[in-house]
Amino acid sequence: MERKAIFFDLDGTLTDSGEGITNCAALALEHFGLPVPDKKTLGVFVGPPLRETFLKFGVEPEQIEEAVRVFRGRYTTVGKFENIPYPGIPELLQTLKDHGHRLFVATSKPEVTALEIMEKFQLSPYFEKICGATLDGRRDSKSSVIAYLLNTCTGISQAVMVGDTAFDVLGAAEHRIPTIGVAWGYGNVTEMQEAGAVSIANTPQELLELLEK
DSSP: OOOOEEEEOOBTTTEEOHHHHHHHHHHHHHHTTOOOOOHHHHGGGSSSOHHHHHHHTTOOGGGHHHHHHHHHHHHTTTGGGSOEEOTTHHHHHHHHHHTTOEEEEEEEEEHHHHHHHHHHTTOGGGOSEEEEEOTTSSSOSHHHHHHHHHHHSOSOOSEEEEESSHHHHHHHHTTTOOEEEETTSSSOHHHHHHHTOSEEESSHHHHHHHHTO
16 A cells, blocks of 8 residues: 555535635625625635635625635634534544554635644644645635645655545646545536645545555
């Protein structure tokens, strides 16, 4: 069995964060008097950079920073904990760690918030490093977060990304890293496959089997 460096997305992959994120997105849209769609539609806010997603819901470019401020005002106090690890994830991480794999988080969520969430749900000990976005937007795409991870962690050769959206697949592909998509998150399986995901896991057990091939 080959030991790998495994880069995990956070939202929709390790934890089900949809409740907190959609509540905060709805608040920000209400702030501008924009229509608030149902929670299923708002699920597209889970994973991708906020600034890109707000544009798709009618927020004007000059209002984007205000939308992010309103979103984070609620998220950093309440929304981040409207969240829970998916069933089977702690056991998956423990097995991978026991088998000698190097585990990392690569998320578009602000790094400071990702660290708080990982600590809250006792997931931090499984990971060598937790990498996320900067609050000022200089590092917020999946590709830029992975670049930061690769630049700050040594000895990474055989790497694989695990995520629930096409953003994960495309961001990793920019660094020639293959992605295994997970079907339990907020992304679209067909979009992940079209973006180039090498496999799709329907359960954490399936993911373990794919990672250890």
